[in-house]
Amino acid sequence: MSDDRAQQLRELRTLGLLPESWVCVFEAGSLVRGWGNASSDVDLYVVSEEPWTGAGASRHPVPLVPGVVLGEETVVGAMRWDIRYWTRGQVEQVLAKAGWEAYEQGAEELSLRETQLLDRLAYGAAAGGQELLSGWRAEAEASAFxxxxxxxxxxxxxxxxxxxxxxxxxxxxxxxxxxxxxxxxxxxxxxxxxxxxxxxxxxxxxxxxxxxxxxxxxxxxxxxxxxxxxxxxxxxxxxxxxxxxxxxxxxxxxxx
Missing domain, CATH: 1.20.120 (Four Helix Bundle (Hemerythrin (Met), subunit A))
Structure with a gap:
């Protein structure tokens, strides 16, 4: 893990934005791919066993259980952080929906947020939970996504x-x-x-x-x-x- 990634984890904890039950935190988006610019945000995915409970979090509907992904925005230094909170169960549900069996049986289409998640698993850089991220990445790669x-x-x-x-x-x-x-x-x-x-x-x-x-x-x-x-x-x-x-x-x- 790079020093920048380790710092992200420490920063989330200091700001009170890291759930106690977190299992994986990774950065995705243009900055990770080397496509960013001065106005780019830091896009962070925080995955936990239990849903995030931040009182001021934004709510983003998804066709999963639970039925929302929660979001927080903050500024660290000169960078805006856009944080999305998923549960481990939600991630696993999305991976199951993208499986070959579901695809061959005519499963429902993936939503925009589900598609973004699976795409970003492919290149996300872990700040914590690398082994879990690697497993999800391999599963997504082998899927019908x-x-x-x-x-x-x-x-x-x-x-x-x-x-x-x-x-x-x-x-x-x-x-x-x-x-x-x-x-x-x-x-x-x-x-x-x-x-x-x-x-x-x-x-x-x-x-x-x-x-x-x-x-x-x-x-x-x-x-x-x-x-x-x-x-x-x-x-x-x-x-x-x-x-x-x-x-x-x-x-x-x-x-x-």
């Missing part, structure tokens, strides 16, 4: 491709451009999920693509379409056809 997220994005992309085709045929060019734009983003997200980058958030899409470097979508091709470099307002149909062709090609290569 990537397939669940990739399949969801592919379905969303396919719907937007169909919308774009119909709108183009009807001469509704503005709507067709927007649908093609959405189809491309969903398709890229599906590709990233298949490569292990399952976390939500379009602001990191470019960084994630650089990190994974999939052969099916070179970064220069991605960035040209993302920034609509070849778009000609006088002939939008050409750009729409280009985007939809790329989307269909990627969809055929995404492994779910």
């Amino acid at each position: 990537r397939s669940i997220v990739a399949a969801r994005f592919l379905n969303m992309a396919d719907s937007r491709v169909e919308d774009a085709v119909g709108q183009l045929e009807a001469g509704d060019l503005d709507s067709a451009v927007l649908s093609a734009r959405a189809a491309f983003d969903y398709t890229v997200d599906a590709l990233l999920a298949s490569e292990g980058e399952c976390g939500p958030g379009e602001k990191w899409r470019g960084r994630k693509l650089r990190a994974t470097a999939p052969d099916v979508l070179p970064y220069d091709t991605y960035w040209a379409l993302e920034t609509m470099r070849s778009f000609d307002p006088a002939r939008p149909g050409l750009w729409i056809d280009e985007v939809l062709t790329v989307c269909r090609g990627i969809a055929m290569e995404v492994d779910i």
Whole structure:
């Protein structure tokens, strides 16, 4: 454990923000990945046997038992800390929902917060409870998580491709451009999920693509379409056809 991680644990205890029954504390988010900047927050996950009981905690609904994840915000030095409190039981419920058996039986979709948790287990840096974090990470890696997220994005992309085709045929060019734009983003997200980058958030899409470097979508091709470099307002149909062709090609290569 680094000195910074050990200091995080001490700081939580000093501030009265560490549950007595804690079993794992880890940092996730952009700073851990080396993608942070001067305005980035420290994102901490605190997992305990019993629910957090902080009187001023914010409440974030989740389809689990207990049905909320609690949150605290504080400032340490010049950094804002965003702390999320999960119970060990909640983490284990999410991992079970992402299992292959649940996936093959058509389990309910993972919520945004559940998806964030599983994604952040992959790269979280433990301040305490490293062995537990490593076990959860291995379980998430072996689960159907990537397939669940990739399949969801592919379905969303396919719907937007169909919308774009119909709108183009009807001469509704503005709507067709927007649908093609959405189809491309969903398709890229599906590709990233298949490569292990399952976390939500379009602001990191470019960084994630650089990190994974999939052969099916070179970064220069991605960035040209993302920034609509070849778009000609006088002939939008050409750009729409280009985007939809790329989307269909990627969809055929995404492994779910």
